[in-house]
Amino acid sequence: MYNLSVLLQSLPHIQQSRLVGSGYAAWLSWSGAPNTSMAHTLKDYGGVLMAQDTGQALWFFPGMEVFRAVARLQIWSRLNAMPMLCQVVPATFLVGYDFALSLSLSPELTDQQANPGQDFAVWIHPKLKEAVESIPGLDLKPGPGVTGFASSVQWLQFHADQGLDYETSLGWFFVIKPLGKLGDKESILVWRGFFSEIQTALQRLDLKYISDVRDGYVIFPLGSVRLLRAWCQEMLNLTASVKEGGREYWPCVMAAVPQKGLTFSAELPKKVGLDWERLAPDYPHLQYRDAFPLAEWFKINEIRHGVDQEGLETWCNLSLKAGEGRGGEGSLEVPLPRKLTVGEGQGCFYCGLKDHGPATCPTRGLTRIAPEVWNKLATVNMDALVAGLQTLEKSLEPSRVAASLEHLAGGGDKLENLLARAVFEINAPSQLRILQLVWRSRGKEWSTGLSQLAPEDAPYAWASLEAVRGGDLDRAESMLKQASLKYMRSYQPPSLLGFVALEKGDAHQAGFYWQEAERLSYTPLQQGYFLYLQGRVLEIQGEFKEASSLFKRAASVSPDWLDPTYREAVCLVKMGFTGQGMDILERLIERDPNIFNRILLDMELDRGRMQIMGALFSLWRVAETKCEEEKALVATLSSEVAQRFEDGHAFFEPAQERLERMRRLTERRNFVAFRTLVSGVDEFAAEMNTQVETDIKRIRARADHYYDRLREIQREAAWFPFPKLLLEFNKDFNFCVEKMNWMRDQHLKVAENFRKTLRFLGEIEDRIGRLQKRLVTLRIVRDSTLFVLLLGRTFIWLEIIGLGLALVTIPLLIYMTRQAPGNWLVTLILEQKWEFQKGLVIILSVLALALAAVKTAFSFEKRKRQLFERKEQEFQDRVQARRAAMKGGAPGTGKAQTRTPAKPLVKSPAKPPAKPGAKGK
Known part of the structure; x- marks a missing residue:
């Protein structure tokens, strides 16, 4: 036997139904293989297969076509044996918000059992007798009880007249x-x-x-x-x-x-x-x-x-x-709250809702724009957004949608509060809060105009605006008309008179006022704004083609303002040209990804929502796929930054912060997050490449600088006369030479080489600093030694010359003066000749030393420079000769030779590196 409860339990359980309808359920059970003609017949008569199991099935029919269907099957079974038992009962049809289908039967019917016999038999619930008998040729008769059927029901047996065809009445x-x-x-x-x-x-x-x-x-x-x-x-x-x-x-x-x-x-x-x-x-x-x-x-x-x-x-x-x-x-499955879309007419001028007019719109009391709403929505996952819209639907009161939406918008930071604020923000340019910003704007373009505000002037205008917000339209109109006569060249009175006329129900007159305000405007920002208002008032009146033209004009006047182009797309959708409207919306999404979320929440796009959701699904899928690709790239960039830059690098900490933000973006399922991640990764990769190129240029410049410093150090140290005292000096010098030679041979764009190079440059700079500090002492010793040698050589020559002159001059003086009377000097010299000789030598030596010191001091730098330059030139000549010999005598072996001073006073510890070449690029 077959149990109906098995089929009922397989149906989805619907807690909250979007649709409840009454109809008929047909429970069929059979023995053997199912007859395919049975299913085709039931479908042709409008049946919906609800559940099926081995040997049994449950169908639902919304109308009396079920009786014609079973009549057709009964007649056909008289010619073709069909062992099947059919029971038709009243049923309640349930549809969930996800369009899941289910059935509800009376409790006494849910536990029935059936055992099909050898023939086709149909049993009808007695409540359906009148419906069956209303169809010609159908009859119900009491029959014997069926084992397993509900015993509390007096079942009626179904009979169809074989002379009728019982064609379906569906058409x-x-x-x-x-x-x-x-x-x-x-x-x-x-x-x-x-x-x-x-x-x-x-x-x-x-x-x-x-x-x-x-x-x-x-x-x-x-x-x-x-x-x-x-x-x-x-x-x-x-x-x-x-x-x-x-x-x-x-x-x-x-x-x-x-x-x-x-x-x-x-x-x-x-x-x-x-x-x-x-x-x-x-x-x-x-x-x-x-x-x-x-x-x-x-x-x-x-x-x-x-x-x-x-x-x-x-x-x-x-x-x-x-x-x-x-x-x-x-297609994207983002259902809007039903209560936001129901209603007649084109909707409120200010917010687009259809349950109220401009005079009672909640947005009239708003005084500031809230673009941060879209930034917050960009952090909400798509699943959470759908759940938030469902919560918003439950929070709205059917009889006062606008009031409850206003209450939510002014509430806390829950998602439904954010969504309520976003609904009011979609049409913000049409609202009074933008007008007051346009009055104060000093800028000419929308990109910066609303942030460059002047102090409030024209007290009559602000008083009139407050009167409009307070609902005193007559007082506001009186003040504005007086101001129009007094300030005939001012656009402010007609701009607000347009809103007064609108709230009084004269949309046509409002358009005339805004035409006048446009004529009196003097900046593209003002002109574009009043063209926008003219287009919006035509849109509300259903003149979509004319409104679209005005929005195009507004966009041409203020090309960086996206709202006119957005409203042009909305007009096309309202006209039914959804494909053309979606083309415009896709271009806007490219310019500002937040437009994507705006489209999801815009109830004025409801006519083309199916096509739009399909088009947005394509954009979503592409962005999501690209985002999945970028996830791996974020991890790669994080690893590369860690490998390439050290903690102290100026690029390291900002890079880590940006990569962490991008990593958090990979966890969000939001179109704006997808696009932000993709653009952010591309931008970061470009900035990192730029940073690497810049650092490589700096590395080369520093390497050239260190190269020159090492050359200078080598030249200075090579003349040091005591090489065995330079152990620490040689160690630091050799370290610098080794690292610079390594840097010359590496590809610096490789992350590991790049990071090592930066670290080595710091170490080289420290070592060169120590070398230069030690070089001061070396210079002192070297110059002192050279000074002493030059001084000694000059002293010896002066001493020799002085002694030679004394040797010639003194005897000659004695000889010439020996006949002179009273020559006590000669007598004294002759008597004290040894003492005189010693004194003379001492005096000559002192004079020679003094003259030598003076002469050496004045000529030391010149002599030192000549000596070093001569030796350097001799070294260069030998290098050139060696290179020429290598080129001429051993072709193909032209290895670059690194120059070292010829016959240095101190042997060079290592050859300095060649300047970085192509391998570092």
Whole structure:
């Protein structure tokens, strides 16, 4: 035996239903293999398969077609034996917010069991007797009790007259209406080109149609569920292929209207309770009762045009499931709160909500803009955003949506509060708080204009603004008209008079006032703003084409202001040209990724939301894929920074902070975070490469500088006369030479080599500093030694010359003066000749030493320079000769020789490096 509870338990449990409808449940059980004709018949009669198990299935029918279906099966079973038991009972149809389907039955029916016999038998719940007997040829008779059925119910046995065919009464008139006004030649030609594609499909399916030349309607009947399904697939695939192929395309709205009570005529679209101007283009629209039987092949999407509570007769639209056919790539699932979108009319001028007018809009009391709202939303994960919108939906009171939204916007920092503020921020340029900033703005462009504010002047203007906010429109209008007469060249009075006229309900007059304000404006910022207001007031009146033109003008006047272009896209979507609008929105997203989140929350884009969510899904998927690639790159960059730069480097700490921010971005599932991460990684990589190139240039410059310093140190130290005393000096010098030779041979862009080079440069600088400090002592010893040698040589020569002169002069003096009378000097010299000789030698030596010291002191630097230059030149000559010999005598062996001083006073400890060459680049 089969148990109905098994099927009921397999259905999803729906805690909160978006839709509840009454209908009929058919529980079928059979023995053996299931008959395929049974399932096809039930589907053709509008049945929805709810659950299936071995030997049993549960179907739901929204109407009495279930009785015609089982009648058809019963007649067919009389010719083809079909052991099956069928029970039809009243049921409640439940639909969750995710379009999960479930059934609810009376408690006494849920634990029934069934044991199919050898024939096809149908049992009907007694509550359905009247519905069954209303169909000609169907009859109910009391029968014996069935084992396992609910004993408290007096079951009736179903009988169908074999003489009737019981064809389904299901049928639809499918209506296609091109959007826009087909008045201009270009529109007519494009629509005809697209209609030729539709006409080909109609002929292939052998469908007869009629068309209304004036309004462009195309109407044709569809007489079965199979034909309805085939045509919906045909249209969805055709629209997608035309768009992808670049063929003639014109957006159209489509609806399958039930045939009951309607006649096949050109007046049919006017008799249907549908607002054709608000339907989403390119998607077939059906009632839920007709759409659920097609749920196996299509995705069902809600539309919320003035409907607060949905039922089986509520309209929805169909799209291809992801991966099925053309155009079924996927869509973002971000449902807006229903309470924000319901209502009639075009919406409030200030905020776009449809449940109030401008005079009662909550945004009238706001005094400052809040662009930080979008920065905060950029940190919210997509899943959290969807949950926040659901929470916002529960927090809004149906009878006072605007008031409850205002209360949430002024609340705390919860996500629903942030979302409420974002809803009011979408249309901020249309609100009074922007007007007061425009009055005070000193700038000419929007990029900086609202941040360069002058003090408040024109007291009448601010008093009038407060009167408008306080609701005293008459007083404000009186003050402003007096100010207009007094300040005839001022744009402020007409700018606020436009808002006064708007709140009084005269949108046409408001547009005239803003035209006057535009004429009196003198900066692009002001002109663009008043063009924007003119476009917005036309948009609210439904003049989307004219509004779009004004938004284009505003964008051309203020090209760095994105809001006019955004509103131009919104107007196109409201007209039904969602593809063209989405092209504009995608360009805006490239300029500012926050536009993505703005689109998700904009209830004024509701008409084209299906197409927009599909397009945004493509952008999301690309950005998400790129972000996944960038995650690995962030880790690579972190590792490279750690390998390349040390803690003390000026680039290290800022780089670590930026990489940490990017690492946190990789954890967020938000489009803005994706785009910020991608651009941030690219920018960081470029900055790091620039830093590396700069550091390499500095390394080369420092290496050249150290090279010259080492050369100088080598030249100075090479003349030191006591080489065995230079052990520490030679150790430091050799270290510098070794490291600089290593740097010369390495590729500095390699992270490890780069970091080692920076560390070695610091060590080399320290060592060179020590060498130069020691070189001071070496110079003193060297110069002192050289001075003494030069002094000694000069002294010896002077001494020799002095003694020679004394040897010649003194005897000659004695000889010439020996005959002179009273020559006591000669007598004294002769008597004390040894003492005189010693004294003379001492005097000559002192004089020679003094003269030598003076002469050496005056000529020391010149002599030293001549000596060093001569030796250096001799060394260069020998090097050149050696190189010439190597080139001429041993070709191909031209190794670079490093110069060292010839015959140095001190042997050089190591050769200094060559200047860094190409290998360091």
